[in-house]
Amino acid sequence: MDMRTRVGNALKQAMKDKAVDRLSTLRLINAAIKDKDIAARGAGSEEAQCCGDAEVLAILGKMTKQRQESARTYEEGGRLDLAERELQEINVIEEFLPKQLSDKEVSEAILAAITSTSAESIRDMGKVMGELKGRFTGQMDFGKVGPMVKDQLCAASPGQC
Structure with missing residues (x-):
């Protein structure tokens, strides 16, 4: 199963489970993938789904890094509630990333x-x-x-x- 399908299935399941926080993060992932598709179409690619698994993995990696930086900034600013939310989003995103190498x-x-x-x-x-x-x-x-x-x-x- 490709990454796009896995994200879509997880999104549907989160809707059924009424998992609001998880659903929010999955929608962000889906939106980032669609943004990449739109950008690729604008660059001249004719395919309906321009993002392959490699591109989706790159998007997820970028999203994880962004949230790690945000969490660090929030912790330094004393906003532990926002830092915790960023860390929860990282957990959802990492479900779709392959195991990190030692x-x-x-x-x-x-x-x-x-x-x-x-x-x-x-x-x-x-x-x-x-x-x-x-x-x-x-x-x-x-x-x-x-x-x-x-x-x-x-x-x-x-x-x-």
């Missing part, structure tokens, strides 16, 4: 990507990141992975860093 698995994936792309220096970082994003979208935080890739490439060719 640090060890991320390191192994980086090494495998460096090997498969034949990356030798920091100039090849884009190739490695592209490989990782293609295979592990939604499974790792690429904001944290970037510096790890850079460290690995610098260790391989220290004269170029």
